[in-house]
Amino acid sequence: MKAVLAIAIAGARRALVPALCLALAQPGFMTGAALAQGGIIAVPLGDSGEAVDAETIERLTAERFSPDRARGTQADMTQAGAEIISPLRPLRATGQPAGSALRFSGEANRLEFMLYLPEPGNVRALRLTSRSSINLLPERSQFRVYLNDAHIGTGQFENFVDFAALDLPIDAGALRQGGNLLRIEASQYHRIYCGPDASFALWSEIDLSRSGAVLDSLPEDGGAEGFLMGVAAAAASGAGVEIRGASGLGAQADAWIGEVTGRLSAALGGDPLPFHFSDFWTVAGESEPAARITFLPAEQQRVRFRMSGEGGQVMVVEYRPDEPPQSLPDFPALAASHVQDEQMIDLQRPVAMSELGFRTAEVASRYALVEQRFRLPDDFVLLTNAKAELRLDYIYADGLPRGSMMLVHVNGTNVRLLPLRGEGGRPIEGFPVRFEARLLRAGSNTLSFEVIIPGEPVDLPCATWDGPVLAIGEDSTLDLPYSPSMFLPDMHFAFVNLLPDSLSANELTARAFDADDLITLRGALATGARARAASSGARLHLLALDDLGSVPTGGYGFSRRSIETVLLDGGASGLAGDGAQQGASGIQRVGLLDTARPRESTAGMSAGWEWVMRAFHQASHFLHPRAGTMLEEWLAEQRGQAIMLQLDPARPNQMWLLRAPGSDVSAIASAIAAARVTGGGPRGQVAVLDHDGNWQSWFAPDRQPVLLEPLSPGNLRHVLGNFVSAMPIRYVAGLFFLALVSAVVALRLVIATRES
Template identity: 45%
Template sequence: MKLMDHILRGLSAIVLAAFVTLGSAPVHAQGGLILLPEQENLPSEAEQGPGLTADRLNLHRGSTVEDDTPAPRVWVSPLRLTDLQVRRNGQLARVTGERELVAFDLYVADPSRTQRLQLVTVSSINLLPERSFMRVLINGTDLGRTPLDNFETEDRDEIILPPGTLRAGRNAVQIEFRQGHRIFCGPEASFDLWTDIDLTQSGLVLDAANGGTGADGFMMGLAAQSAALAPVEIRGIDSLGAEAEPWRRALVRRLNQSLVGAPVVFDFTDYWTLEQGSRGHARITILPAAQSRVSFQVGGDGARVMVLEVAQGTRPADLLDQIPQLEPQAQADLAPLLSAETENSFADFGIHTESFSQRYAIRNHPFRLPDDWLILTAEKARIYLDYAYVEGLPPESMLLIRVNGQSIRLLPLRGEGGAPITRFPIDFEARIMQPGTNTLTFEMMVPGDPADLPCPAYDQPFLQIGESSSLFVPYSPPMSIPDMDLAFSALTPDSLRRNELSGRAYSESDVLTLSAALARARGDIRPSTLHLVSIDDLGAVPMAHHRADRKLLEDTVLITPEYEALLAQQEAAEDPFAARRQQERGFTAALSNIWALLLDKVYWVRDRIFPSNGDQLNAWLSERRGQAVLFHLDPNRPGEIWMLRSADSDMTKIAQSIAAARAYGRGPRGQVSILGHDGGWDNWIAPDRQPNLLEPWSFQNFRAAMGNFVSARPIFYTFLMLLLALASALVALRLVISTREKL
């Protein structure tokens, strides 16, 4: 107990001492706050180092009023590529060769609001920077040269436009690309020269809020929306009820006719939709109203909106004809039509003086012949060529002339340089040309001299072809022959047909994309139909007497080039037992090969005499691969085409190929046409198709018409004549024998 008392007394003393100590300290209390004593000799703000300075505190504060102000939305009124022959991959267009001139359209709402043009490009590392540049012309005004020196990644070049260069509405832009190889010179080297231009980022830089309104502003937004191949939204068309479908067709047709270049794709939606991942540049809103009118507004997202207030019974043309900016452009015109039995000058079908200033160049010029023109005989057509080339070209320089892809003449460019050559006759078989669309092609090649050094600077053209040149087309009686081109050229957005099976292979977006490609005015010649079929619905394709193998058709659209390359690589692997198997086959295998060769010859003769027999279509299909196949096998249904597509094909690329074929030729022909993965068309023509005479027989048309009938199946008619001759000989022999018996 005493010990506990001592401990308690000690603790009490300690507590008491603590209170005394606290009581002697100066304590200042005001309002319940303990004030810290003032400290002297505090370091200055500069001496605090990484402490909480005013600048560092500002980093943690909320944004000021000035920072909350949104930056102005800047977007580009893009260059719209008008030449569908330029290779395009998404938003990038590739220009290949030493010297190429590419045409664009540029839409401007208010020229006074912007004077800055930007071009976003990337070029091949093979370009020699000192001799590679692009020259820009807007409405004929030369804006000078811009070097092509963006080699590794895309970069932008800006051009300040002089006042008065632009005009409201559509502006014609031409960019000349000059590209020189840094090591080699010649046609082969020109394929290594390319520049990619970004079509979504190249154009006029402007503030979206001040980009302009009205019809010109809407066209500017429409071009910007379609530059990246994005669909243009059309809202509320279903509110028109029974009149919605005519308006849908009219809008797709009119807007595609008013814009040159790639087809414009549309997306028909309701008034209220989920917010898109990226803001739109243009859209169309349709509102039912008591009185019809057109107005142009700016949406909350900056998009240019064309508002169509439609009263009941209003025709689409009543409103759309009020907008001059929606007038059809020249790209909707048919290729020039030539006349038979006369000389048609090159100027008549759009070929002006053609200049070639590069080592390799190829130029295609489409033209049309009447739909009832047909020559299958060996009758000649003739080109009278006016041309001139410079002196001193390398010996291997040449000009190759082709019609519908078939070479008709190779002209050496040597010996007569420096002087014009006029009316040089070039004869070729007229049967190379076909009713409908044809293509005349010039291909020039000038080797490097020397080929292992960069080409010297040269601005003058190597070759010029005069517009005074002409093409003579011989006479043909009115005749026709089964061919896909006539039905293909007459397709319109109303031509598309789907069934229950094909509805799963072709989405609504796919149908709208195809409709956009067919909206150009190449149609309206005669009604035609495009049936969209799937692999599961191949039985719906009328084959007539042809026996197309289903497995081969499936392989045509299902086997990709990558898979074929893998198979070829596996087959190329060396088989260690191949030599031993070859030795074991011995003499029996040799006899088998000889017998197979003889059978092939017999089948070849049989197929020529009776073309409807045999397996020629399947042999052709087994060697082709593509992303889409067009069928036109039944001659009793001349206005109908069936289309089969690959499951992983891109409908946008198919639509672009269709639009290019309708504009420039070299499209589907014959009875089966395959769209290859490179965008070209490969055609099969049935050997047994028969021509038809479209007028009564007469002395004037008998020779030409009968020549076409015989030329369609020459071996058949040859054997027929032999049989008739043999029968006549037997009758004559019988007559002679019977006469001698009576004597």
């Protein structure tokens, strides 16, 4: 062949190519057959017109088109794909940012999860990826795992440096298609010390995104269960669920997105799902999206579950343009079905705690906090010193260390200390614990039992107990007194009645909340919604700091600067560095002993005058508290990621939310969702979500109760008691004035009679 080519090149090249070009330029140019018949072989000229030998051309061409030329990343065809994990989904909101590890604290703890499985037969193992505090004694610190209430395995907490995985074999027969309830019970021991203090130093964390059912392969048609699995994974990683194609929905966008995200959020429960909008054409991130909702226009409405190119689970929602949502799937609310709702408690009768959902609690650790939540009617107001009574059934082991005790708390306030000695081993039934009923509040309440058992000795690991050392009986009763139907201004009522559609935004909202934030918050409000919330008309207004002036203050004075101090002062918590901060904010404490404030003058007269004035203000404040000043003082001590406001008692169904710049909206949404379930949410007139995810609430001291029922002989005493208790100084002043007037009149009468 080379010889033939050489001949062709040497002999025919210069003549042939122009001829060929000419022929090609004409209609009906030379055919292949003609070429073959003529025996002429076409080899075009080189670019420079100089001869290029055939051998060189062959070599260059062979190099150029070598089959081995790399044009992509080659993969091993036998290589197994990346492991697929259907992650654990906590049943309850954690109040932490999305993607956070879940923590077991203390000696004994248990957490429940939902595990979504599209194909149970595809599960290879159950994986728990954990790490623990170095304080844990690995030989005795362990976790027991229950799947659908069946024990499937036990593992040890022994990873102290970094997260590491432990696989538990799992019997496919123990699994169900769809949702599976998984419970982990942790027992943790301190490696050096024993006692409550040691208990606080014990923790283990589970990386949710890397814990769950290990699947052999991705299900090609996972259906709704596969999609829920993907959503759980998207939540566990913190990446969130993508919403794609929403811009095509036009005027129906809010309806579609609200409906779809609301159904999903309600189905999965727990922490709110972070949502974010994406375009069709995107650049890959560090992690692949595990779940997505894609809206596509189509001839008819329908929903299909598919898999994305990245391996994520996709719910494709096909819609007819400009038509409202229909035919959406009903995801079963499996998670919510395992979360106990707070029970409403009856008044004026002993109510067994079992009626509130309490089951006999056994304690087998040096420190334990047993809680029971219940609800009181929204019109429950008791400000007097009326008493409530808990009649407690409990038993504790004989021979507990000296100093063992059980504290009884009502809404965080200690009402009784019960020493655990002297009567060990004998059941104590109906032990009376009387407490001030004014500690109770409308809505959600918490009764808690804090058990503290010192180590003996404290500087050695705790001895193992064979069984529980204390039990609290479910037959204990709670007897609460009557309350007239009254209302005390509190944002709680609006908060518990918020719905996904309750969010309100104006043109300035976008400065603080983008579209992704709105949809994530909307998902949070799908959690714990009350049955009749829609009729309340509750609204949550999302505000930018620049729009603070639009908040109705209801007569309470506070400055923008104080709000900024709360939200802009980073993660500094509580009073840390507050001296400098207060100085910067210009807020002045009112107090006789406040000597830290620089004095403007050292002159004796001036100092004396200032002292007198401060004493006057102090006294005045004592007699008639001015809420505005107190709010400023309270705000000066707060640092947080969000603030909720409801200052105007005339608008009890309106709330306003401000967030710190750069704050994680998933953490705010989670705190909102958690509060709606646990009742630990924002209350009073102003609430700050601190950096630990807890709501700190401020109650105006001068808020006045409002009677919601007619005054009658039956309620007169209770109503008057509440009014007087709300602002006693006013009634004292009134009575004093009345007495004074009476004295003057009497004096005048005496004088008059003497004159006559």
